[in-house]
Every structure is written in C-alpha cells, then in structure tokens.
Amino acid sequence: MIDVVATTPGLYPLPDWAKDDLSDLKGHQKHDLIDGDEDAAVADAYADVRADFVADQRDAGLDRIVEGQGRWDDMLAHPLTVQEAVETGGIVRYYDNNNFYRDPRVVADLDASGDVAAELDAAADLLDDGDALQAVLPGPYTLADLATDDHYGDEAEFLDAVGDFLAGEVEAFPAHETLFLLEPSYVTNAPGEDLNELASKAIDRVAGATDADVVVQTYWEAFEETAYAHLMDADVDAVGFDFVAADREANLECINELGTADDIALGLVDGQNTLVEDPETVAERVEWVHDQIPAQAFDTTYVTPNTETFYLPVNKHQAKLSVLAEAAEIAAADAAETEVEA
Template identity: 75%
Template sequence: MTDLVATTPGLYPLPDAAKQRLSDLKGHQKGDLVSGDEGPEIAAAYEEARGELIADQRTAGLDRIVEGQARWDDMLAHPLTVHENVETGGIVRYYDNNNFYRDPQVRGDLTASGDVAAELDAATELLGDDESLQAVLPGPYSLADLATDEHYGDEAEFLDAVGDFLAGEVEAFPAHETLFLLEPSLVTNPPADDGTDDLASEVVDRVAGATDGDVVVQGYWGAFEEKTYAHLMDADVDAFGFDLVAGDREQDLYNVNEYGAKDEVSLGLVDGQNTLVESPETVRERVDWFQDQVPATDFERVYLTTNTETFYLPVSKHKEKLVALAEAAVAESEVTQ
C-alpha cells in the first residue's frame, strides 16, 4: 500500500500580525529586510511567527511539519546571506517571476554556520511526540547558481564548496523525518556539460548523505532535462519532486519511464503562487493521473505538496491550500486501504 504524505516545501508567508510587527521594528517590509542580525525584539517576533506557522500546519493536518522559514527574507539564498563570509548585494530578480532576493557574494570560505540548525532546534521544541519534522534547504546546485563567487574562482570548485557547506549544515540538524532540497535551478538553468552534471549529482548525494532522514530533491517551474535526470538518478536520495502544476508533465513521464525513479516520489499538486484554491478532489485526481501514467513504477511513498513555496500567497489562501493537501492525503489513504 502506498504511503501518502501531505507536506510542503516550506517558505511560508509571514502571518499578518508578525509582518506588521516586524515592519514596525525594522522600518521595512519583509522583502527588504536583512536576516542574521536580529535584536531580542525582532528575534521574539520571529519566534512568535514560527509558533503560528507550525500551529497552522497542525490545524490543517499535514503529515510533515516544516519550520516555516519566516526569517528567510532572501528566500532560497538565505543560508548564504546570513553567513559571516558573505556580503549581500542589492535586490535582484530570479527565476523570471516575482521572486526577489539579495545577491549573496561569497568572499571567504563557506564554513558551517549552524543558522538553519538553530531554527530547527526551536521548531523541535514546539512539536508534539507524534509530529514529524521536515527540514528544508536550497539544493547545492541552486544555491551556487543564485550566488556570486568572489572567492573560489572556479565554477566547479565553488559548487563543490557549496555542497560541503550544506552537508555541514545538515550534520548539525536535530532529528528530522525528511529533508527537502529545493532545486529549481536544476530545472531552469541545468548544467551545460556532462562534467557539471556529474558534479551536481555528486554534491546532491553528499548533502543527502549527511542526514538519516529521507531526502527529496524537489524541482519546480519545469521538468528536469533528460541528461540532468539521468545523472541525478546516481544520487542516493529517496525521491525526486515533479511540478505537475507549472512543469512539463510529458518530460517528467518520459524521464521516469525511460530512466526509472526512486522508491518514493514527491508531486507538486497545488499551485503555490496562485490564489485559486484546489479542492481535495482535484489533488486526488492529479495523484491518480500520475500513477496511472507510470504503471511500471510502484511507489512506496508519495509526497503530496505545493509545487513551489507559498510565500507570495495571502495567508488565508496559504492555509486553505494546506488543508486541501491534508484532506486529499487522508482520502487517498482510505481508498488504498
């Protein structure tokens, strides 16, 4: 029987009260804030937001609980923008949509910082005994793609260093059931040559090897190119994530049917950047459709998730989408029993 798990890739919208409080404290809106240098009042505001984001997931009935990443003002770039050897440049746009972040300019060695681990430690204290923590990180290829290297001087060496950095971060994490590595750049700006393909797969494997939890490599805003996917299959991860909302379904199906898949799969079934709220029935139909298209693959677990982060959604719509995922997973589980 397939295990259906309702979850998300994190990066939630700030609760309205927290957004206003932080705006008053910092004098700017969330997208204009710099993380990593918070005083006690700002730290308390983020702590309160973390509690609310976890409570929202608990209320919705999700199977995996993320920390919510309220402090990640620079989205996927956050683990670098708070690093002591990284300078944050101006606001830039990335992935050709409404995603903005400060350009992390790496000017020294990327040693492990423990920043994300501290967030997860705080989240763990809020979880009940029957709740499972899910860690979230940018994948090494995407994080390197979003950054500017002013220190290592070689693309391959820099990607290798980012992989070591993230592996060191993961080693400091508290116990967690799942780790989502968010890799949109592997979809939108894939490696141009076999050597980089091999290295991208190897550094993903290295980060995955730093945790005892299940590892999901989540791509979105398209589909993995054939060559990229074939190389990724060499990485010792538990699942790949496919964007069934804004991706290329035919390419996803070709990859799986041609090169196989891991024993688990993550499906982006709910639009993380559109206010239209999908019904649980629609989510179930998308799960069934995908499984029908790959009859030779019997997945042990299917993660039901939003296709992207929900940061840009109104809080109310974000919460409704969490409920849709949770209800779809419950209904699907009842059908498969």
Template identity: 75%
Template sequence: MSKLVATTPGLFPLPDWAKDRLSDLKGHQKGDLISGDEGDDIVAAYGEARAEVIEDQLDAGLDRVGEGQLRWDDNLAHPLTVHDNVETGGIVRYYDNNNFYRDPQVVGDLTFSGDVAAELEAAHDVVDDEAPLQAVLPGPYSLADLATDEHYGGEAEFLDAVGDFLAGEVEAFPEHETLFLNEPSLVTNAPGDDTDELASEVVDRVAAATDADVVVNTYWGALDEKTYAHLMDADVDAIGFDFVAGDRQQTLYNINEYGTKADIALGLVDGQNTLVEEPETVRERVDWVQEQIASQDFETVYVTSNTELFYLPVNKAQQKLAVLAEAASLNEVKA
C-alpha cells in the first residue's frame, strides 16, 4: 500500500493585511521587486505572515509544511532577482497567465546568496517539530528559462551555472524532509537537443545537495516524451505530474512507457481555479491514476495542487489545503 502525503508546491498568496502593510512600508505597489535587504519593519511583517501561512497548513493537517514563499514577488525567478549580481529588467508575463515578474538579468557570477536558506531557518523555528518541513525552489531549468544571461555567454554554460548556484543554496538549508523543485518550463519550453541531457544533469546536481526526498514537480501540461525520458535519468525520489491541465494521456503514456520513480507526486487539485474540490473527488482521482499505472506500486504518493497557490484568494487557498489533507487521510491507496 502506498503512503499518501498531503502537501503543496508552495508559493502561497500573501494575506490581505500583509499586502496593505507592506505596500505602505515599501512605498511601492504589489508585484515590485523585493530587494533582499528589507528593513526591520518589513522583515517583521513577512515574519508575521509566514507564521500565519504555516499555521494554516498545520491547522489543515498537511503532512509537509512549507515556508510559503511570501517574499517571492517575482515568483519562481525570486532566487535570482534578489542576487547581488543580477539586475532586473522590465515586466515579463509569468508563463501564460495574468501574473508578472521582473526579468532577472544575470550580469556577474552566481555566487552563494543564502536568501532562501534564511527563509527556511525562520520557518523551521515556527514549525518547531510540529510537522516535517518542506523546502521549495525553482528547478534549475525553469530558473534559467525565466532569466536573461548577460554574463556566461551560452545557453549550456548558463544552465550549468544556475545548477551550481542552486546546489550551493540547498547545501545551506536547515533540516528538511522534502524538497520540491518546481520545473514548469520543462513542459512549457522543453529543452532542445543541445541542452536536454544537461537539463537532467543539473536537476540531479541540485538533488544531490540534500539528504531530503526530492520531488521534481512539473506542471501546466504534460512533458514531451524525450524530455521525460531524460528526466528519468536524474537521481530524484519522485516526479510530479499535472493531472488538471494538459494531456493526461501523454502523461500516462510517458509513465507506462518509461516507468517512473518509486514515489510520485500527483497534481490533482486546481491551483488556479477558485472552485473547491470535494476530498472524496480528489481521493477518487488518486485511485484513478493508480489504476492507470497498473505495473507499478508507489511507496509514497504526494497529493498536491497542480500549480502554486498564489493565484487564489487566501480563503480559497486555505480551503484547498484542507481538501488535500482530508483526501490523503480518507483511506489507503488501492494496490
């Protein structure tokens, strides 16, 4: 029987009170760059908001609790936009939706930052052993895809450098049970022939920097066959699949044709739609996927939303947390 683990890909919506307070403190509108060198009042506001979203996850009963990534105004590009050797360009549409971020333009070496590690240290203190901590990062391929290289001089060289940068960041993380590497660009802008193997290698490199269980979380559709085959070469514990958006049959074909890891993450709750699913419906979807992959029993099934939750109003995100937790606790996955 599989163990069901309720979790999310992170990036929670910022509470309304925090938006208002931070807008006043920073003197700019929502969506502007977080500089990484906030004053004490801003740090305190984010700390209060972080504690709130952690409490939301604990109250819902999630099996893994994340930091929330509330400072990530630039979405998955955040680890670069706060780096000293990165300049921010103009506003860019974030994948294919109405969210935006400021284009990180890498103009120097991607040296160690420690920004995300500091966030996780703060979260670790709040969680205080009440639940296992989950770290969240952009995957190296997606982070490179969201950025502009003005320093390394080539696509492969830049991707290689981003992989080294993220591996160094992960090495500084406090103790964590799982690491979600969010890799939507593997779906939306698949690697070409000159980088497809390297894309898998740098994922492997980042995963090797932690002793935690690593989930490479893909979403906004299905991976193409070649990309999936290369991703399977990465030494990770689980690959995440989007069963809300895109071609489910392509996803199932990839899994049944090439196999998958011993664990699996299933994006079964819509992270962009305010309609709140019933826990029984989500649990039925878990069973349905398992039935379609009859050749493999999974040790762990991560039950998640298919995308980050920051697209949702806070109350809807909270409700979806409860749905994920209840769906995972209903009963065992069928063998």
C-alpha cells in the first residue's frame, strides 16, 4: 500500500506579533539563541513562535512536524552564521527572490555546535504522543554554495568540511522520523564535473549520521542529468522534485531514465504564491506523477510545498498546511482503492 505523507520543508513565515515583538526587543537586527548576550525575552519570543508553528501543523493534520526555523533570519545559511568559525559578511540576495541573508564567511575550522539540535529538542518537548518530528537542514552542497570560504582555500576541501560539519550537527539531534536536506543549489547551480562525486558523498555522509528516513529536497529548477546520476549514488530514502516551478518533463526524464530512490517527495503546492490550492487538485497531481513513472511503485510519497513557505502571509501559509494534509488523505485513499481494483 502506498504511504502518502503530508509535510513541509520548514522555514515558516514569522507571525506578525513576533515581527513586532522581536523588533522592539532587539532592534532591526535579531540575535540568535547561541549568542551569549541574548536577552531572555528574545529567547522567550522565539519559544512562543515555535509553539505557534507546532500548533499550526498539528491543527492542520500534517504527518510530520518541523520546528519551523523561526530563528533562521539568514534562511538556509543560518547553521553557519551562528558558528564561532564564521564571520557574517555583507547582505546577499537569496537566489532570485526579494529576500536576503548575511554572507557567512568561514574563517576557521568548522565544528558542530548543537545549535539546530537545541531547536529540535525544544520542538520535541511540544509534541504529543503520535506526533512525528521532522528535522530540516540545508544540504551540504547548498550550504557550501551559499557561503564564502576564507579558510580552507579549496572548493572540494570546503565542501568536504561542510559535509563533516552537518553530519556532526545531525549526530546531536534528538530522535526524529525524517530528515529533509534542502538542496536548491543542486539544481540552480549544479555541482559540475569536478564536484559531482564529492557532493553526492557529502550528502551520503550527512544521511549516514541519522537512522531517520532522509529526503534530499530540491526546488525551483529541474536536475541536470549528470548531477542527478551522481546523486543516485548517495544512500538516501527519497529525492524531492519541484513540480510547480521546475520543468516537469525534465524531472520525469531523470526519474524514468536513471531511476530514483524507493520513496519520492513531490513539491506540488506553491510555496510562493498566495493562491490556495484545492486539496482534490493536489491529490490528482500526486496520481498524475505516479502515472508518469510506470516502472516504479513508491513505498512512501511525501507531499510538500515546492519551496519554503517563508514568502507567504501567515494565513495563506496556514491554509496551505491544511491543503497538504487533506490532499495526502485523498491521495492515499485513491491509491488504496486502485490497489483493491487491481
């Protein structure tokens, strides 16, 4: 029987009250919980944000609950920007969006700090029996791509160090059902011949640091065939494909020609558009993708937004969480009915 799981890649929009409160508490530059000079009131505000994020997901009925990454002002660069070995440089545009992050400039050997693990510990404390925690991290290739190396001096050595750093972070995580490694750079700025094998090995190393199911989630564009072929060497449970913004046929060509993992993640809800999809339509998209991949029956299909929902107004974000949960239920029921008829 096909297992259809409703989840998200995290990075949620801050509630309006939190934007106002944090601005008042710390001015326009928020500090991170790892900073020794952080005010307890700021930590409390982030804790309240986390509680809101968890409650929203539970109310929507998602199958996996993420921490929400309310503290990640620097988006996917965050796990580096809070490290002692990193200095934050100037403001950089986040891919092609009207969002920005502080350039993390690595100036010394990277070492895991437990920053993300502390967030996940706090999220785990909010879960009820039966809830399933999902961890979220940038993938090693994307994190290296977003950063500036002012220490290692070699692109391959730097990527290798980032992979080791993320694996160390994962080793400190509390028990979690799933780990999403977010790898938009893998498709927007593919590794290239000199880094293809190393990028795959770095992902494999991070995935090997957890017993959870690991999903490599890409978005915005489709895979280049060579990069995808190398990624298939990594021991991950699922690869995620953007079926909203990316070239669908290119995605399907990679899957049908080169195969994919036993599970699959489908970006089917628009994480950047305020139009709220109909659950039945999203469920039909799940069936359509399955129909386009006749040679493979997936054990688990993750149904997600195609990108982070950070870009959305909070009410639209919340509405799309419910759409995901309803669509997954419909898709699972439809798949079960098809199996019975067969």
